[in-house]
Amino acid sequence: MDDIDRRILTALQLDAAQTNSELAQAVHVSPPTCLRRVRHLTDTGVITRRVALVDPAKIGPSLTVIVEISLDVQAAERMAEFETLVATEAAVLQCYRVAPGPDFVLIVQVADMPAYHALAHRLFAAHANVRNVKAYFSTFRSKFETRVAV
Known part of the structure; x- marks a missing residue:
């Protein structure tokens, strides 16, 4: 390059x-x-796709949630199992394995608190390997970037 x-x-x-x-x-x-x-x-995969960035505030009610997830068992196959689970959920915009601290950090976009509650029940409460969930609810987005320094 x-x-x-x-x-x-x-x-x-x-x-x-x-x-x-x-x-x-x-x-x-x-x-x-x-x-x-x-x-x-x-x-060569340097450019993976081209997309339109949408302002969630312009399309209706929206709630951004940053969620920390800790699993009971951190074996590689259990981590991959959790990643597969959240990959199927449209409301999960980003999923990161992190260390130290929780095992995952998710960026979630939902319509409102009832929608988050339903998602939390579906993905976290119903999943036997999820030990702890800590959610942060965005009150204001002061910066949002998608670009990577090249």
């Missing part, structure tokens, strides 16, 4: 909707070079 690839990645992370010509102009390369490099970055 060279400086041109880094400039392309930085520009795409700020606005993935720009045309190839606009991107090429922004990173100071020809459009064919830019297209070839973006395809290579995609084919």
Whole structure:
């Protein structure tokens, strides 16, 4: 990965909707070079997907919850089992294995407290290996970024 690839990645992370010509102009390369490099970055898995970022506050009631999960048994297969369980839940936006402290931190987006209660019952209370759940309810989002420094 060279400086041109880094400039392309930085520009795409700020606005993935720009045309190839606009991107090429922004990173100071020809459009064919830019297209070839973006395809290579995609084919090699550096660019995993392009998405639209939606402001949850603009689409209706929304509650962001940061959840710490500790398991009773931390064997690799039990950790993977929990990750598989939360991967199927649309409200779980992010799942991280962490250390030290809890075993997982989840970022969850639900409509309201009753929706969180239903999710907590479905994913945590009904799961025999979950020992402890600690939830933090967001009252204000002052920063949200998706870009990665390249």
